[in-house]
Amino acid sequence: MKSKEEILNSYYSQGADGMPEIAADGLLKAMEEYRLQAEEAAFNAARELNGAQPTFATFADYKASLEAEIEQQPKEDTVRLVADSIIEQFLPDNPNEQTFEFRLKTEGAYYIAHYARNSAGAWEYQKAEVAE
Numbered sequence: 719m720k721s722k723e724e725i726l727n728s729y730y731s732q733g734a735d736g737m738p739e740i741a742a743d744g745l746l747k748a749m750e751e752y753r754l755q756a757e758e759a760a761f762n763a764a765r766e767l768n769g770a771q772p773t774f775a776t777f778a779d780y781k782a783s784l785e786a787e788i789e790q791q792p793k794e795d796t797v798r799l800v801a802d803s804i805i806e807q808f809l810p811d812n813p814n815e816q817t818f819e820f821r822l823k824t825e826g827a828y829y830i831a832h833y834a835r836n837s838a839g840a841w842e843y844q845k846a847e848v849a850e
Contacts (some may be wrong), residue, residue, distance in 0.1 A: 719759060725752050757781075793825065797846040800824045801831035805841060821849055 729744035740748070761780050766773040774780040800822055808820040818841075819832045828849035833841045 719755060722752055725755075794846065796824055797822070797829050797831065798843050801829075801833075801846065802843060805831075805833065809841070817844075 725748050726740065729748045730738040730740050731744070733739040758777050761774075761777050765780075774783065801820075804822065808818070810818045815835070817832070817834045819830050821828055821830055823829070829846045830849045831846050832844040834844050836842045
């Protein structure tokens with residue numbers, strides 16, 4: 719594993735005055751190389767074992783699983799944001815209700831948003847599920 723200094727030194731060139739200098743694109747390349755190296759080092763350090771086999775065989779498999787998680791999370795965040803913004807239209811009339819749910823459509827799909835009353839009496843978002 720290269721140190722930051724070793725990576726930077728590989729992108730230096732000799733300036734007109736004889737002093738070492740690094741061009742902007744060289745600096746960007748050095749930063750990207752260091753970032754990739756750090757990601758792979760973190761992967762190797764945090765690799766989980768599933769029995770005797772690692773959970774992810776390669777760094778590429780690990781990155782693919784992260785990207786899949788990133789793709790799913792914004793949908794949940796979007797559904798929650800939309801549900802929280804329209805909740806007043808669906809509040810139950812019965813003050814004794816402890817839970818309720820309503821349907822909404824966002825990003826071309828229908829969801830059911832679930833809410834529950836907390837100890838202070840306010841409605842809290844619990845989860846959303848895809849509506850059939």
